Amino acid sequence: MQIRIDDLAGAGIRALLTEHLHDMHQLSPPESVHALDIAGLLRPEITFWTLWSEGELLGCGALKELACDHGEIKSMRTASAHRRKGVARMMLQHIVAEAQRRSYTRLSLETGSTSPFEPARNLYRNFGFTYCSPFGDYREDPNSVFLTRAIDAA
Numbered sequence: 001m002q003i004r005i006d007d008l009a010g011a012g013i014r015a016l017l018t019e020h021l022h023d024m025h026q027l028s029p030p031e032s033v034h035a036l037d038i039a040g041l042l043r044p045e046i047t048f049w050t051l052w053s054e055g056e057l058l059g060c061g062a063l064k065e066l067a068c069d070h071g072e073i074k075s076m077r078t079a080s081a082h083r084r085k086g087v088a089r090m091m092l093q094h095i096v097a098e099a100q101r102r103s104y105t106r107l108s109l110e111t112g113s114t115s116p117f118e119p120a121r122n123l124y125r126n127f128g129f130t131y132c133s134p135f136g137d138y139r140e141d142p143n144s145v146f147l148t149r150a151i152d153a154a
Helices: 011-027 087-101 115-126
Strands: 001-007 046-053 058-067 071-076 106-112 144-150
Touching: 001 087, 011 058, 011 071, 046 087, 058 087, 071 087, 087 106, 087 115, 106 115, 115 144
Parallel strands: 071 106
Antiparallel strands: 001 046, 046 058, 058 071, 106 144
16 A cells, blocks of 8 residues: 555545545534535645555645644545555554644544444554544534544654
8 A cells, every 4th residue: 555645636536535525414413514525625834645556546644834833633544445454544653643744742533422433433442542622723513532642752
């Protein structure tokens, strides 16, 4: 598997992100959907990666710089045909390593609070993330949970 920075121009990643946004709107009320559209992911404070194997798109993830020492995980998504194959784990390892390389001291994220998001919450907890209060521009929301973890120095 290969992870590379993506410019979001390809049809495959656009389709995966469209599916991601559609699913988020199916699972959460509009005011609780914090997934970014393509324009939002193209902002300069966001680095976006895709994960590939033999020319096939397996998944994606992004890292948003909130401050010089704090990053946020955004847009983690595994293509449905590749779930339960370690794609999300590999992307999360990559993002954590990048946060460490950037000398962040903290990495945080928002995800859903309902049962369809349980696999994601389990993955993050397995990586040392713990529940926290809303950070950045987020507010308390019964449909969201917030997780964070300290990042060790490289």
